[in-house]
Amino acid sequence: xxxxxxxxQRAWWFVLPVLVSVAFSALVPLMTxxxxxxxxxxGPDQAVFVGMEWYKExxxxxxxxxxxxxxxxxxxxxxxxEIPLGITLALAIPERGWRASLTLVLLAMPLxxxxxxxxxxxxxxxxxxxxxxxxxxxxxxxxxNYSQHPTDAWVTVLVMDVWHWTPLVALLSYxxxxxxxxxxxxxxxxxxxxxxxxxxxxxxxKMRGVxxxxxxxxxxxxxxxxxxxxxxxxxxxxxxxxxxxxxLTQKAVGQFDLGPAAAFSLVYFLIILLLCFVLYNFMxxxx
Amino acid sequence: xxxxxxxDLGHRYPGGGDSWALRPMTMxxxxxxxxxxxGPSGCGKTTLLNIISGLIAPTRGKVSFDGRDVTALPPEARxxxxxxxxxxxxxxxxxxxxxAFPLRNRGWDQARLRQRVEEVAEILELQADxxxxxxxxxxxxxxxxxxxxxxxxxxxAAVLFDEPLTVIDPHLKWLLRRKLKQxxxxxxxxxxxxxxxxxxxxxxxxxxxxxxxxxxxxIGTPEQLFETPxxxxxxxxxxxxxxxxxxxxxxxxxxxxxxxxxxxxxxQSPPAGAALSIGVRPEYLELASTAGPNTIPxxxxxxxxxxxxxxxxxxxxxxxxxxxxxxATAALPSDTTFARLPPxxxxxxxxxxxxx
Numbered sequence: 001x002x003x004x005x006x007x008x009q010r011a012w013w014f015v016l017p018v019l020v021s022v023a024f025s026a027l028v029p030l031m032t033x034x035x036x037x038x039x040x041x042x043g044p045d046q047a048v049f050v051g052m053e054w055y056k057e058x059x060x061x062x063x064x065x066x067x068x069x070x071x072x073x074x075x076x077x078x079x080x081x082e083i084p085l086g087i088t089l090a091l092a093i094p095e096r097g098w099r100a101s102l103t104l105v106l107l108a109m110p111l112x113x114x115x116x117x118x119x120x121x122x123x124x125x126x127x128x129x130x131x132x133x134x135x136x137x138x139x140x141x142x143x144x145n146y147s148q149h150p151t152d153a154w155v156t157v158l159v160m161d162v163w164h165w166t167p168l169v170a171l172l173s174y175x176x177x178x179x180x181x182x183x184x185x186x187x188x189x190x191x192x193x194x195x196x197x198x199x200x201x202x203x204x205x206k207m208r209g210v211x212x213x214x215x216x217x218x219x220x221x222x223x224x225x226x227x228x229x230x231x232x233x234x235x236x237x238x239x240x241x242x243x244x245x246x247x248l249t250q251k252a253v254g255q256f257d258l259g260p261a262a263a264f265s266l267v268y269f270l271i272i273l274l275l276c277f278v279l280y281n282f283m284x285x286x287x
Numbered sequence: 288x289x290x291x292x293x294x295d296l297g298h299r300y301p302g303g304g305d306s307w308a309l310r311p312m313t314m315x316x317x318x319x320x321x322x323x324x325x326g327p328s329g330c331g332k333t334t335l336l337n338i339i340s341g342l343i344a345p346t347r348g349k350v351s352f353d354g355r356d357v358t359a360l361p362p363e364a365r366x367x368x369x370x371x372x373x374x375x376x377x378x379x380x381x382x383x384x385x386x387a388f389p390l391r392n393r394g395w396d397q398a399r400l401r402q403r404v405e406e407v408a409e410i411l412e413l414q415a416d417x418x419x420x421x422x423x424x425x426x427x428x429x430x431x432x433x434x435x436x437x438x439x440x441x442x443x444a445a446v447l448f449d450e451p452l453t454v455i456d457p458h459l460k461w462l463l464r465r466k467l468k469q470x471x472x473x474x475x476x477x478x479x480x481x482x483x484x485x486x487x488x489x490x491x492x493x494x495x496x497x498x499x500x501x502x503x504x505x506i507g508t509p510e511q512l513f514e515t516p517x518x519x520x521x522x523x524x525x526x527x528x529x530x531x532x533x534x535x536x537x538x539x540x541x542x543x544x545x546x547x548x549x550x551x552x553x554x555q556s557p558p559a560g561a562a563l564s565i566g567v568r569p570e571y572l573e574l575a576s577t578a579g580p581n582t583i584p585x586x587x588x589x590x591x592x593x594x595x596x597x598x599x600x601x602x603x604x605x606x607x608x609x610x611x612x613x614x615a616t617a618a619l620p621s622d623t624t625f626a627r628l629p630p631x632x633x634x635x636x637x638x639x640x641x642x643x
């Protein structure tokens with residue numbers, strides 16, 4: 001077969017709209033960041049090329065190490081809690097009928113609330129003087145104060161995130177569970193499988209695709225978490241709940257250190273990319 | 288292996304009101320028999336199958352295996368294997384693990400288990416695939432695995448099939464069906480095979496159980512179902528096209544159509560007041576050019592030449608009937624003619640049932 005293919009380069013015009021929108025939404029900003037990251041911006045028209053200087057600086061920055069460390073622990077905790085909890089919830093949701101509908105609506109509520117409102121709700125909810133949670137804990141004799149104790153603040157942010165996002169995992173898992181045909185369960189009963197075996201060999205494998213999506217979404221989202229802790233604790237007390245994005249914002253907008261901030265956001269971007277890549281390859285179908 | 292008895296067994300689904308998904312019935316499935324349950328969708332055949340395997344608890348009645356009442360037992364305690372319409376395999380396991388799964392759940396030791404799985408793999412010709420992941424196999428091989436998970440249990444009383452060939456490629460259907468027959472002869476298992484495909488049922492089974500609207504309307508060999516349908520439904524459902532039913536009247540101790548006396552194979556008189564008809568297979572309906580005994584006026588409405596045979600559509604009074612003429616090379620008379628009903632080949636039906 002050596003038939004010559006007709007060549008028509010005009011087809012590129014069809015790709016142009018996508019290229020333009022990707023260029024403006026991703027490539028141009030990315031290149032601007034790359035540009036910033038290797039220069040010292042002194043003023044609107046004054047910039048000096050500094051090479052790898054900012055990269056060296058941020059990689060030696062102890063505050064950044066602290067934020068990255070907190071971020072990794074936080075994201076690991078989020079995934080370790082929300083994925084199993086979401087699956088457990090999905091397994092407990094009734095299969096059909098009005099109970100199922102009601103449960104789904106109730107479960108989806110936190111997902112409908114804007115992120116800054118979630119922060120505000122928890123800020124008030126956890127207050128020791130007027131908040132339901134904080135007041136009850138204090139009355140029970142628990143020494144709880146999220147605006148003063150770093151551990152309390154960190155745990156509160158974590159619980160808030162679990163409250164906010166576990167429903168997403170649960171809804172996705174529920175959808176996957178409902179898609180399993182009945183004969184799989186019937187065959188398992190005839191084979192004498194235990195409840196655990198049904199979960200392990202039927203439900204979990206069938207949820208695999210959906211769980212991969214849930215895991216990646218929660219990984220990326222929790223790694224970028226900004227609004228809720230910003231509203232709840234402002235990153236404090238001290239730096240106890242200052243995660244990467246907030247640290248970055250402080251650097252870029254607060255101190256206007258555009259060079260280091262740009263260098264840092266590139267590193268940040270690569271970390272997320274790497275984590276997603278590793279997880280995706282770990283989770284994808286072993287075909 | 289066991290004899291399965293159903294005693295006054297009936298089932299209603301919750302929310303189904305007073306209608307029976309399965310009307311109360313009593314019957315026996317003999318040990319080692321190959322039965323096909325044939326009927327249209329929604330006739331209750333899958334319900335019956337699921338009651339026998341224990342996936343559904345019947346509303347009333349009793350199921351017993353070899354005289355032992357198992358109605359209250361769960362599926363895993365019943366020694367039943369079931370193969371479903373869509374192949375059920377455990378995706379993440381290898382073929383070996385799939386086959387071993389029911390035995391592991393029953394606490395078999397490794398050596399015995401391996402030997403048994405290899406035996407079954409040999410019967411099913413799956414030896415070469417034992418180490419492969421089950422999900423990578425084709426639909427017919429997956430269906431063999433589902434069957435294999437039933438066969439590995441040496442105590443299995445019966446294997447139930449719920450339209451197992453639906454998703455199998457046509458050229459493999461034939462092979463797999465032959466494999467089933469072979470396994471049946473080799474292992475002497477009782478097989479119950481649900482299908483809505485008459486060819487599948489008639490080639491697979493020694494006994495075909497025809498169901499309609501939650502009721503067993505006839506049990507018989509393929510030949511009995513064809514020659515002497517006990518119910519108009521069986522006449523319609525078996526055969527292609529189905530049996531012709533010509534409305535008739537009862538006068539002076541005989542059936543008449545358009546004033547012509549028609550002798551049938553039925554020797555008894557029909558119950559008074561029943562709607563009567565005479566059933567005759569298209570294969571047996573004859574064309575005639577002159578009046579005579581058992582010969583009624585008919586008009587040819589259409590002729591379809593199918594090469595090996597001619598399908599002739601006749602207008603008998605106001606009803607249409609098919610006649611299937613084999614090796615009919617002669618030209619057919621074009622207009623009014625007669626149709627002859629061979630007395631031995633037609634029967635009287637009162638309401639829906641055949642008059643003996």
